[in-house]
Amino acid sequence: MTRRPFPSLKVEQWPEHDRRLWQKAHLASGPFDDDGLAARWRPATLRGCERGYGVWLRWLEDAGQLDPALHPCDRISRKRIKAFLDSYRVGRAESTVAGTMRDIAYVLRACAPPDGVDWLTKLAHRMVNTARPSRPKLPRMARVKDIIDLSDSLMNEGLEKLRNGKRSGAPLYRDGLIIGLLISRPWRRCNLADLRLGRSVFVDDLGARVSIPKEETKKGVAFHGYIPKRLEPALFTYLDMVRPVLLKGAADNDGWLWIGSRGRRLPANDISIRVTRTTRKHFGRDLSPHLFRDCAATEVALEDPAHIGITKAILGHATLTSSQKFYNQATSFTAFSRYRDVIRRFRDEG
Incomplete structure (x- = not known):
């Protein structure tokens, strides 16, 4: 129509x-x-x-x-x-x-x-x-383990290129770290892009701490916590070895965590483009930064449905209302996976 x-x-x-x-x-x-x-x-x-x-x-x-x-x-x-x-x-x-x-x-x-x-x-x-979304999410989603594996693979490849003197390893490593952070701490892309050293990212005796005030979040829910221990070494490698390469000698007066072309800040739209292109290349489908939030919450609903309430804290929701849709989505995800297995068996038997 x-x-x-x-x-x-x-x-x-x-x-x-x-x-x-x-x-x-x-x-x-x-x-x-x-x-x-x-x-x-x-x-x-x-x-x-x-x-x-x-x-x-x-x-x-x-x-x-x-x-x-x-x-x-x-x-x-x-x-x-x-x-x-x-x-x-x-x-x-x-x-x-x-x-x-x-x-x-x-x-x-x-x-x-x-x-x-x-x-x-x-x-x-x-x-x-x-409301039904114009583009169904389920066929585009990925399991958390697959996303983590992709993150590790990109960082390893990027680091290897840097050791061989190839500057192209720096953005590859950065994108891998961004993907790892997105699935571990599924912030909205604007909050991720706004991370700044000395303003919202701090290093202390306990590790790398992130502080996002409620005034800067969509739902008015503050985030104060640490980068996962698993990603700490990767973050420190990025700060010590990779970020300086991305800066390319540019002045580092503002302290933006994510550096893009010509040593400038990597804005939220560019983060979306790079993450989407990378996941399309490796998964065969677009996985936008916002979809990482669905993946994380749905994983909780799949693996630990008794504790679906933790998605409120994971996603920074003000209430538990939104959490129910991830439980429903997980049920659909399981059915979708089972249907895919049936199709595979059918094709193998044919």
Whole structure:
């Protein structure tokens, strides 16, 4: 079915009332006042919400229903939301539609704290929790052991190249270490890219410590812990031998842990590209950094379902709600594996 274009009104095109409330919502206040509800949202979250809410405003405008004098919450009704969904969901994945609904609900909450339009927020959360992804995750996932083996293999190969005077071993080693960290400490890619020596990465008598404040995490859950002992020697080798090669004599004033081309910081998007390309090469399928989180949590559900609750801490979730989907996913993963074995046996017998 053909997808209808849905342009988004930019913030500067929003009605003045909406724009003023939104600007107030993401401003920090003084010591005696509360911050705006969106004051500590990450820039990417703000941009996403603005895009989704802009889609809603543009739909209202095209339908002749955008009254700029009304409060944003007063434009919401169940009838209008149903009409919007009937039009917007045509040709779009469930996850895309759910995400846009969540963006709209979050902007309204920020403009009318603390609840916004309560029934709309509940509807958006229900849609997000039940939406089917446009690309199924299970066929792209890998077992943790295979990922660890790939990490070790890349680091060994990279180290061997460096010992033979080949600088190409440095990015190979770095990528292997990133993959090892991603599966051992499945942080979101932005938190991984933001690691800085002396700021969030510290070396003390107990090892290499990482400290990520709650203000910098998506769910507002801080991380304070150590790099796994298994990876400590690899990290120290990276710091002492590999990272200086990547810097190529560039000034190391900012202390970014991951160094990319021309001695500069390796941004989150570049990390995603390199990890995805590497896993595609070795596994035959794309394994994005975010999918590492699914792999880790699903492994827990497969191997130790009685302790599925630990995924809350592993993934930095604020609640256990998200953990249940990994248990369900593990059940599907087992069925998928068994089906694959049946197919293999069938082909062998034929």
